[in-house]
Amino acid sequence: MKIDPQELESLAAYKLALSLIVPRPIAWVGSRSPCGTDNLAPFSYFMGVSTKPPSLAISVARGRGGTLKDTAKNILETGVFTVSMASYALSQQMVATSAQMDPDISEFEAVGLTAVDGELISAPRPADALASMECRLVHSHDMESTHLLVGEVLRYHLADEIIREDAKGHRVVDLQSLDAIGRLGGREYCRVNESFKIQPQK
Numbered sequence: 001m002k003i004d005p006q007e008l009e010s011l012a013a014y015k016l017a018l019s020l021i022v023p024r025p026i027a028w029v030g031s032r033s034p035c036g037t038d039n040l041a042p043f044s045y046f047m048g049v050s051t052k053p054p055s056l057a058i059s060v061a062r063g064r065g066g067t068l069k070d071t072a073k074n075i076l077e078t079g080v081f082t083v084s085m086a087s088y089a090l091s092q093q094m095v096a097t098s099a100q101m102d103p104d105i106s107e108f109e110a111v112g113l114t115a116v117d118g119e120l121i122s123a124p125r126p127a128d129a130l131a132s133m134e135c136r137l138v139h140s141h142d143m144e145s146t147h148l149l150v151g152e153v154l155r156y157h158l159a160d161e162i163i164r165e166d167a168k169g170h171r172v173v174d175l176q177s178l179d180a181i182g183r184l185g186g187r188e189y190c191r192v193n194e195s196f197k198i199q200p201q202k
């Protein structure tokens with residue numbers, strides 16, 4: 001089957017892309033409004049884009065009526081944000097933070113999560129997250145329906161229990177311990193705790 005994306009109405013285009021581009025890691029993004037309200041929301045249009053400097057990108061679509069979602073508004077106004085990896089143990093709370101809430105309501109309080117302030121930036125992260133990154137906005141691209149936001153990672157916060165050394169003594173995150181979840185199409189998720197190895201051909 002060939003599909004011309006131009007012919008799809010927006011919900012159909014959304015559903016097709018979400019079910020096709022899988023699995024997607026979930027950035028659980030913490031930001032703060034200029035008047036000091038903490039915000040937390042998940043974004044699965046998320047990827048690492050560089051390791052030097054360590055950088056990541058998220059895409060924040062416009063909300064209803066074309067208005068900016070709180071996350072995009074806060075990041076564009078303050079220039080900083082945190083990204084935490086969503087683990088299975090916190091998956092219910094992660095989804096709860098995706099509910100549309102008034103800008104003066106903190107999702108942390110609404111879903112019962114403790115916020116920890118950044119060490120280098122003024123943006124919150126969930127205290128219970130096993131892995132978080134403090135980021136500074138280095139690039140924003142307004143794609144009309146969406147803002148692509150690129151952040152440089154200034155600091156990693158990693159729970160000791162998720163770190164192990166690999167065969168060469170490098171610190172790496174242990175897959176089982178992080179127990180990250182990924183987003184699939186619709187309301188489906190996967191649990192990233194199974195893997196297999198492929199040795200490169202010599």
Ligand SMILES: Cc1cc2nc3c(=O)[nH]c(=O)nc-3n(C[C@H](O)[C@H](O)[C@H](O)COP(=O)(O)O)c2cc1C
Nearest residue numbers: 041042043044045059060061069070071098099100
């Ligand atoms: C797992 C998950 C992934 C999501 N990914 C995105 C995304 O990549 N881009 C986006 O604009 N919204 C995404 N959403 C929806 C936002 O989380 C939602 O619009 C939220 O209310 C935005 O919050 P804010 O207004 O506080 O920024 C996702 C929701 C869930 C549950």
